Structure formats: C-alpha cells, structure tokens
Amino acid sequence: MIFECSCKEHGIFINRTVWLMDYSVDNLRKLWEKSSEHRILFSDDVNGNFQKFCSIFLSQDPNTGNLFSNGLVWVVDDFVGILFMSQIHGDEALLHFSFFDGRLRYDISRRMIDYIFSEYKFNRLNAEIVPFASKRVFSFIESLGFRREGKKRKALSYKDERFDLLLYGLLREEFYEWDTKNVPLEVAQLRV
Numbered sequence: 001m002i003f004e005c006s007c008k009e010h011g012i013f014i015n016r017t018v019w020l021m022d023y024s025v026d027n028l029r030k031l032w033e034k035s036s037e038h039r040i041l042f043s044d045d046v047n048g049n050f051q052k053f054c055s056i057f058l059s060q061d062p063n064t065g066n067l068f069s070n071g072l073v074w075v076v077d078d079f080v081g082i083l084f085m086s087q088i089h090g091d092e093a094l095l096h097f098s099f100f101d102g103r104l105r106y107d108i109s110r111r112m113i114d115y116i117f118s119e120y121k122f123n124r125l126n127a128e129i130v131p132f133a134s135k136r137v138f139s140f141i142e143s144l145g146f147r148r149e150g151k152k153r154k155a156l157s158y159k160d161e162r163f164d165l166l167l168y169g170l171l172r173e174e175f176y177e178w179d180t181k182n183v184p185l186e187v188a189q190l191r192v
Contacts, residue, residue, distance in 0.1 A: 007107035021073040091123040127168040
C-alpha cells in the first residue's frame with residue numbers, strides 16, 4: 001500500500017487505498033478487462049489483444065530475454081481506477097488517469113499527483129488527451145492544474161482514423177501554488 005486517505009466524492013467522504021500494482025498476469029488481466037469496457041482508452045491495435053495490451057506495461061530485453069516495466073501503475077482500491085506513469089525521463093513523466101466507473105475524482109487525483117511530485121522529485125508531469133474526449137475530461141485535467149501546451153499531430157489511431165493528441169503539462173511549482181478554492185463545484189460530480 002502507498003497511502004490511505006479520506007476523499008470527498010460527490011459530496012461525501014470515502015476512504016480510499018492507493019497501492020502500487022505489481023505486474024502479475026492476474027493484475028494485468030484484471031486491468032485489461034476493466035480497460036476493455038472503455039474502448040477509448042487504447043488504440044485500435046491494442047483493444048481486444050491482451051498481448052499488445054501487456055506490451056504497454058512490459059517490454060523484453062532482446063539480448064537477455066528479461067522483462068522490464070515501461071512505467072508504474074497505482075491502483076485505487078480494487079481497480080476503481082488507476083494512475084499509470086510512463087515515459088519517465090529525467091525530471092518528468094507522462095500520467096494517464098482512468099476511473100472505470102466513469103466518475104472523475106478530484107481529491108484522490110490531487111493526492112496521487114502530490115505523492116508523485118514528493119516521491120520522485122519531478123519538475124513537471126505531462127498528460128495527453130484525445131480531442132474527442134468529453135468537455136468534462138478537459139475540465140477535470142485543467143482543474144488539477146494542467147495547462148494545455150500544444151498537440152502531437154496524428155499521433156493516435158482510433159476507429160481506422162488518425163487523430164491529434166492534445167498535450168498538457170503541470171509544473172511542480174504550479175501544482176503547489178494551485179488555489180483549490182477556485183476549482184468549480186461541479187468538479188466533484190464530473191462524469192465521462
């Protein structure tokens with residue numbers, strides 16, 4: 001377990017546990033099954049293919065055959081949601097949030113970001129959002145303090161089309177200066 005906290009969700013406080021997932025076959029299969037319910041989470045070549053799904057999280061050294069991880073996955077409770085951190089380079093990393101019941105959770109997400117900044121001493125965190133995500137997803141990521149910085153052109157294959165990815169960044173100092181009093185009240189009630 002990484003931490004436990006009481007988080008406000010939809011007007012009530014709920015106790016949540018966040019733990020670092022080990023890459024066992026059982027955990028990967030459970031994550032794949034949860035993710036499969038939301039086709040938008042992965043590109044067409046990954047949806048429906050467990051081996052390709054696993055290659056997002058694990059790679060194999062061609063010389064030794066040893067497996068190594070492509071990032072870290074933190075799980076909220078029993079797969080209510082996850083935070084996947086990948087593309088870890090120097091003082092930055094890419095974050096991917098998924099809450100499998102469709103509810104976006106501000107408090108637990110802020111606490112997870114705080115943990116990552118504190119534990120890994122990153123200067124910045126990045127996020128990539130598909131342009132056809134709902135307005136609530138954009139509001140949610142911005143409510144966490146991320147700022148839109150640009151786009152990666154034709155970087156995503158989805159339903160036989162190519163789409164841009166919208167790039168967001170969050171600097172350490174921006175996160176800790178963020179005034180949570182300015183977060184819209186509806187953030188706690190956002191749904192995908």
